[in-house]
Amino acid sequence: MKEDDQIEALRRQLAEEHSMAQLGRLLAGIVHEINTPIGSILSNNQVVLRSLEMLKSDLEQLTGEKQAHARALVASCQSLAQVDKIACERISYIVRGLKSFARADAGEMQWVDLADQIAATLKLVQGQFGRRVKFENEVPATLPRIQCHPGKLNQALLNIIVNGAQAIEGEGRVTISAEPREGRVTIRIQDTGKGIPASARDRILRAGYTTKPPGEGTGLGLAISRQIIEDLHGGALDFISAPDQGTTFIIELPVEQVNRGDERQSSSASRG
Amino acid sequence: METNGNPVVLLVDDEEMVITSVRAFLSLETDYQIEGFTDPERAAAYIKDRPFDVIVSDYLMPKLTGIQLLKRAKDAAPEASRILLTGHADKQSAIDAINDVALFQYIEKPWDNMQLLLAIQGGIERTRLLRDLRDRMAELAAANDSLKDVHRRLIKAFL
Ligand SMILES: Nc1ncnc2c1ncn2[C@@H]1O[C@H](COP(=O)(O)OP(=O)(O)OP(=O)(O)O)[C@@H](O)[C@H]1O
Numbered sequence: 001m002k003e004d005d006q007i008e009a010l011r012r013q014l015a016e017e018h019s020m021a022q023l024g025r026l027l028a029g030i031v032h033e034i035n036t037p038i039g040s041i042l043s044n045n046q047v048v049l050r051s052l053e054m055l056k057s058d059l060e061q062l063t064g065e066k067q068a069h070a071r072a073l074v075a076s077c078q079s080l081a082q083v084d085k086i087a088c089e090r091i092s093y094i095v096r097g098l099k100s101f102a103r104a105d106a107g108e109m110q111w112v113d114l115a116d117q118i119a120a121t122l123k124l125v126q127g128q129f130g131r132r133v134k135f136e137n138e139v140p141a142t143l144p145r146i147q148c149h150p151g152k153l154n155q156a157l158l159n160i161i162v163n164g165a166q167a168i169e170g171e172g173r174v175t176i177s178a179e180p181r182e183g184r185v186t187i188r189i190q191d192t193g194k195g196i197p198a199s200a201r202d203r204i205l206r207a208g209y210t211t212k213p214p215g216e217g218t219g220l221g222l223a224i225s226r227q228i229i230e231d232l233h234g235g236a237l238d239f240i241s242a243p244d245q246g247t248t249f250i251i252e253l254p255v256e257q258v259n260r261g262d263e264r265q266s267s268s269a270s271r272g
Numbered sequence: 273m274e275t276n277g278n279p280v281v282l283l284v285d286d287e288e289m290v291i292t293s294v295r296a297f298l299s300l301e302t303d304y305q306i307e308g309f310t311d312p313e314r315a316a317a318y319i320k321d322r323p324f325d326v327i328v329s330d331y332l333m334p335k336l337t338g339i340q341l342l343k344r345a346k347d348a349a350p351e352a353s354r355i356l357l358t359g360h361a362d363k364q365s366a367i368d369a370i371n372d373v374a375l376f377q378y379i380e381k382p383w384d385n386m387q388l389l390l391a392i393q394g395g396i397e398r399t400r401l402l403r404d405l406r407d408r409m410a411e412l413a414a415a416n417d418s419l420k421d422v423h424r425r426l427i428k429a430f431l
């Protein structure tokens with residue numbers, strides 16, 4: 001069936017995004033760990049080169065055989081320190097490359113019709129859960145267009161909708177609604193599933209937390225969704241839940257992306 | 273809290289190597305008095321009753337984060353300049369906290385010595401200007417008070 005193929009492709013894409021995200025985190029951790037020792041070596045190297053320069057001029061005052069020997073030693077230390085400098089700059093260059101890879105760029109933002117995106121995402125899950133879960137789309141067609149990374153945002157929506165469907169044992173309902181308010185849009189994804197116990201509340205959004213059997217859940221779905229919604233779009237992800245009464249995930253997104261990303265840090269970091 | 277002699281610069285990083293390196297560099301290039309701490313709590317104790325011009329802190333440290341430490345530094349010595357020297361992975365949390373502690377500058381590891389030096393120099397200058405300003409405001413307020421007093425006595429004498 002065509003829909004099955006679509007779902008299989010999406011599943012593969014999700015799995016790939018999960019391992020990319022994992023790799024990204026791993027790389028970010030390595031980069032972080034390497035930067036301190038590299039910073040130290042680069043700094044020491046500069047100090048050593050400067051000191052050798054000073055030592056060399058001090059040696060001008062000396063005379064005789066001892067002076068020649070000392071000058072030769074200084075010269076050889078200088079050339080070694082030069083090599084260290086080049087070697088270290090090369091490591092630093094490689095690490096900078098890893099750094100931008102770990103950031104996993106999502107390309108340009110686009111203006112899209114959110115209602116269309118949600119409808120398309122729902123179509124995908126219907127094939128997988130349609131027999132026992134009823135998906136109700138209550139998103140008004142009048143929702144404003146929003147500025148976002150559509151592929152990433154759909155991935156986050158899909159993660160949350162699939163979680164809702166998976167939380168339902170037997171038959172149930174997943175309802176999606178949305179409303180605009182003051183430059184932001186609030187999306188609600190409500191399920192009639194088993195709910196989230198208060199004791200798990202703090203762990204749910206964390207990477208690696210799963211109650212699903214190995215091979216079925218990686219526990220990365222919500223961590224990635226949160227990253228997409230909050231870090232990438234400046235939105236917010238939250239949920240309300242009570243055992244046996246289902247769960248509602250609430251996504252809040254700004255309609256327009258103003259002054260996000262690099263501009264923000266350079267302007268606020270430089271004045272105290 | 274005044275520092276009239278050489279500028280006092282505090283370095284806080286749980287990695288000894290960072291302190292050793294930065295200290296060696298600053299000692300070569302400047303006449304600053306450098307105080308290094310690998311334990312942020314000892315730095316926090318130091319700033320309580322001793323003057324300093326600039327504090328340079330790492331972000332991720334055991335016991336106290338750089339932001340928590342800089343917050344205390346802000347309370348203890350509001351005019352002193354605060355610089356965060358930290359790794360890429362802490363970036364977002366660091367940026368989020370910039371406003372809380374009125375950070376003067378944010379420098380990423382691996383740091384560039386010249387950039388670090390410029391930041392510290394700028395920080396010292398800013399600190400000294402702020403202290404100067406504060407002193408002059410106090411003088412002005414005192415002058416204003418005595419003027420008011422003269423005014424009051426004049427009125428009393430002539431009415
Ligand atoms: N709507 C929900 N109702 C009840 N529990 C939920 C719901 N959404 C998430 N959870 C719980 O949170 C855990 C983590 O969710 P997350 O999506 O991050 O990972 P996962 O679904 O287990 O794995 P994967 O990301 O591979 O799908 C789930 O295992 C589940 O226990």
Ligand SMILES: [Mg+2]
Pocket residue numbers: 159162163217220221222
């Ligand atoms: Mg999931």
